[in-house]
Amino acid sequence: MLRLSVGALRDRWQLFAGAVVAVALGVGLVQSGLQVMAAADRVVLPAGLSGIERARIREGYAGAATLLGMTVMLAVFLTVFIVSTTFGFTVVQRRRELALLRLVGAQRGSLRVMLLGEALLLGVLGTAVGVPVGVLGTYAQSKLLVSLDLLPPWFHAPWDPGALYAAAIVGVSTALTGVLAAAWRASRITALEALSDLPGNQPVMTGWRWFWGLSAAAFTALLVIAAQAAGDLVAGLMIALLVMVTGSVALSQLSPIAVPWAGRLPALVLRGNLVADLARANVLHAVRRSAATAAPLIVLVGLLVGLWGTFGTLAKAVGEEQRQLVTADLVADGLVTPAADLAVVSPQAAVPFTVRRKGRTVYAEAIGIDPKAWQQTHKLRPRKGSLDQLTGATIAVGPGMSAEGYKLGSVLSATIDKRPVKLKVVAILPETLDVGDNFFVPRALTPSGRTETLVKVADGVDPAMVAQRLGDAQPIADWAEDRGKAQQRGNTGIFAVLMGLAGVYAAVAVVNAIVMASADRRREFALARMAGLTRAQVIAVALIESLTVVLIGVLLGCVVAAAALAGVATGTANTYGVVVLAIPWRLLALILGGSLVVVGSTAAATAWAATRPRPITLLGGRE
Known part of the structure; x- marks a missing residue:
């Protein structure tokens, strides 16, 4: 049967070319993905980086690992899909050939072995082609992830033989997995059924296809x-x-x-x-x-x-x-001076922020606000505590961190703009879709932060005229x-x-x-x-x-x-x-x-x- 498998691949190479390409791509992507993931797991950071820079780089490594994991799983799934489609089609086109083999005495198990042998040869061939693809893919994926700012410019993925072995196993196993259903269908062919050439003897919708199709359709509904x-x-x-x-x-x-x-x-x-x-x-x-x-x-x-x-x-x-959620009319870069045509001016300054909690360091941003002005320009209110108490050495947990288990009244050991402080949690805001706001502190604690100002204009004043006067103000809808x-x-x-x-x-x-x-x-x-x-x-x-x-x-x-x-x-x-x-x-x-x-x-x-x-x-x- 192995000789028949080799002959089938040689004589009908055009039927299997797509499956070989799919296996080669799968092997290359799995090999390069695992190699880059292995390198990303061994994070080596150069000296001289600040804590927040280290945190961002580690977060990028985690994002790269997630993306590569999704890529590997998608590659395996699509490889099995294409191989199974290929062999399913070849079984239909080779019904007469398979029926003749049954006619001369081939048993059902022999047909299964022949098709599995073809899949094995296809998997080996695809793996051989996919290994050099994986070498190029490692370089390409590394450059791509660097360009997406998920990995630092100095990242390098050294050769890892374990990735090669794993990719080879994936290549052969996906080829064999993809042919299982086709091999079972081929073994059900009888000589008289195939030789009769009647369309009714070659149903397109098999029992399993009906089952999976209708089940998935019902579940989707x-x-x-x-x-x-x-x-x-x-x-x-x-x-x-x-x-x-x-x-x-x-x-x-x-x-x-x-x-x-x-x-x-x-x-x-x-x-x-x-x-x-x-x-x-x-x-x-x-x-x-x-x-x-x-x-x-x-x-x-x-x-x-x-x-x-x-x-x-x-x-x-x-x-x-x-x-x-924001009731202001305009957002301006920098600090805005109060004026007669401005009802509320709510400046907020963002600075690097570090908090030590449960044995680990959290790197984020703290936003310095005036609690009264902030509440006049926002509809969002704390689910615990009150922003009115945000004075002195206090902190409010923002939407980006509200699900992290912070407790009202607890004291956090933090660093604001390289200054160590002890801050009491006085408010915890609810979660929102925008998780950019992590912590709020009194504006007096962030004198040197990057500032933007939310502005609510006075009654009867045209916001467009105020925006023109301020120069770089942006309507809240555009912001x-x-x-x-x-x-x-x-x-x-x-x-x-x-x-x-x-x-x-x-x-x-x-x-x-x-x-x-x-x-x-x-x-x-x-x-x-x-x-x-x-x-x-x-x-x-x-x-x-x-x-x-x-x-x-x-x-x-x-x-x-x-x-x-x-x-x-x-x-x-x-x-x-x-x-x-x-x-x-x-x-x-x-x-x-x-x-x-x-x-x-x-x-x-x-x-x-x-x-x-x-x-x-x-x-x-x-x-």
């Missing part, structure tokens, strides 16, 4: 209903993350049904032209091929658009929350929006990495499906040309068909993302009284445009290659 019923922003965010996963799984498993159904929607546009009608018919009737192309796009759009929209909405909600954008910028780099990774894997999966399908369509193309179509028309049919499937896949992925964002929109409406929703139109346009280019060019190229031989040479005998 329950989650969407729960998100609407909860009406809470935090609950909506958590449920949205689950809906993206379960919804993507549901539609990808049910894609043989969903894609033809959605394929009827463009009928009004495609109807009336011979080439367009043939392409539309292929989408509706070549269910397996259409589903294999659309499934990766459904997962890609559902996850990326849903994630970006969810966290973009969270960042936008930060701005809306601040707009509603609040900038706070939300600042949080979004922190997420952009992380999502750019994950988006690039998922996009590469989706491209590999889609191109792999098209190349595999084209290998089985040469006879179909020859029949079309013998029926009177020109070579250009056949290529146009394949191109329009593929582009239609792209549109359907993106449309179904948007359905998943919309289901996830529906609960988030309801949560913001109930929390703030207005719907706050960030729809990533640019990302969606980028995915759609990139998918059309990649899939269209691949479909045209493979159809051109498949139509190079003369039709009569392909119809003379069965392949």
Whole structure:
């Protein structure tokens, strides 16, 4: 059986090329990710850094480790997905070959061993290709994380043989894991069933596919209903993350049904032209091929658009929350002198702050405020204690630290701008989405801090005129929006990495499906040309068909993302009284445009290659 496995890989290399690329990428990403994570775990900081600089660098290392962990898990998941899709497709295309083996005496277990042998060889080959990819990936990931300010410029990831061994194990094990379902299906093939060539004997929707698809769809529906019923922003965010996963799984498993159904929607546009009608018919009737192309796009759009929209909405909600909590009219840099046209002037100065607590040092910022003026420009009030007592050697725990277990009345050993002080906790504010404000202290303790002033203008005074007089004052709505954008910028780099990774894997999966399908369509193309179509028309049919499937896949992925964002929109409406929703139109346009280019060019190229031989040479005998 090992000889048969080697022969299958040699003779049908075009069917396995995508899986080899996926395994190589997975091995390279796992190897480079583990190598960088191992180096990040051994933090070596140069001398001369301040405490807050050390804390920020360590926080960046932790963020880099989290991102790399997500990358490794995503790489393993997508590798298994592509390998399983590849072998599932090859089993369908090789039914006659597998049936002949059964006819000459091969047992079911032998077929399983043969396919597992192919997967083993594929895993070894992918690992061999992936090791040098991992070496380059280590350098690239290190530079990327440095550019995202997660790692310091001096970071270096030395060679770690343990990462290589782990990546090799992952490469082989993912290949074997991905082929298990296909091997079981192949062992169920009988000679007469496959040789009969009846469509009914080759069902696209297997029992397990029905089970997983319907189960995921039902669970997704329950989650969407729960998100609407909860009406809470935090609950909506958590449920949205689950809906993206379960919804993507549901539609990808049910894609043989969903894609033809959605394929009827463009009928009004495609109807009336011979080439367009043939392409539309292929989408509706070549269910397996259409589903294999659309499934990766459904997962890609559902996850990326849903994630970006969810966290973009969270960042936008930060701005809306601040707009509603802050009652000032303007925010000015520096100190503003009280004047007749100003009702309230509330300066606040931020300085480095260190507190020693429970055996560890917390590095943060303390904001020096005038409690009376601050309460006149903010709606937020303490959940424990009172800001009226914030005088002398006292401190109020801000929203960014209110969940850390600080107790009212306790005394903290702290350092403000390199000056050691003892501060009594007199107030603890509630949590907010914006966790930038950590501690508040009397402004007398922060004389040299970075200052900005919140200004409430007097009754009857135009805020625009005051802003013009102050010179650099900003309306509170713009200031609040900038706070939300600042949080979004922190997420952009992380999502750019994950988006690039998922996009590469989706491209590999889609191109792999098209190349595999084209290998089985040469006879179909020859029949079309013998029926009177020109070579250009056949290529146009394949191109329009593929582009239609792209549109359907993106449309179904948007359905998943919309289901996830529906609960988030309801949560913001109930929390703030207005719907706050960030729809990533640019990302969606980028995915759609990139998918059309990649899939269209691949479909045209493979159809051109498949139509190079003369039709009569392909119809003379069965392949």
